Amino acid sequence: MAPDHAPSTRRTLHQRAAPARRSPERRVPGRYVSGRPVPGRPAARRATVRQAVLTLAVAAALAVTGCSSPSSGPSNVSPSSGGPAPGDSRTHAHSNAPRSPATSTSSPGQTSGKGSHPAPAPRSPGGQGAGSPHCAPGALSASLHQLEAAAGNRYAALVVTNTSDRPCRTQGWPGLQLTSDSGARIPTETARDREHNAQPFTLKPGDRAWSRLHWTVVPSSGDPADGACPTPGALRVIPPDERHSISAGWSLGTVCGKGRIQATALSTGEGPAS
8 A cells, every 4th residue: 555645745736847936027117127128108109199189189179160161252352343342441542533622822011902803703504515426626717815904913814716617515614724835844833723523515607715814923932032933835735534735825923922823714706894
């Protein structure tokens, strides 16, 4: 019979042969385990996930914004006609609106003198001649006659006559240019006298229209130092809405004030007698 202690010996050998069990190693990101560094992979994955979530959120926000914006709206483009858009208070550079009144300044020693020769009052335009052409320089002649003078002030009536064989229409102020006997230009400033508004009218063949001219003979700043203001030999007259001129002889003496001449708008007639 085998000894009673044999089974005990076998169990002891079995226990010695079996390797000892170890607890599983816990890998902590960024720390050393068993002498080897373990990279923080879970942290990198979390960062990637966060970036993806942020990208999706931005894309969703842009999609919502695009859907909420109106697909069409009022356009700010001006009409094809070239005019301003509705509600636009801007005006065009080539507007036909009347200009602001010119500021009239008097030289020392001047008086207004308008009571002696009132400006021509505008008359109602006639019904005929609505389709007539403008009064071109080739259809007109010009002349001057002196009106009663005042202290330091001179007045004249500029008269234009329709010398053509058909009616013509006109409206506005004449342009003026003083010249010497030889035709050389003398400094001239035409100032519009707006005592009365310009009215359209028609001149039949032989009809006349006139404008009152006013200037000073008192030297002032800008005139020659010796007081010898220029004496013109002629006056070039540019009809309203025209570029070319007609000429009238000038025998009205000197013109001071740097050639400034005030002119009223043309009106039918030939002005008061001199």
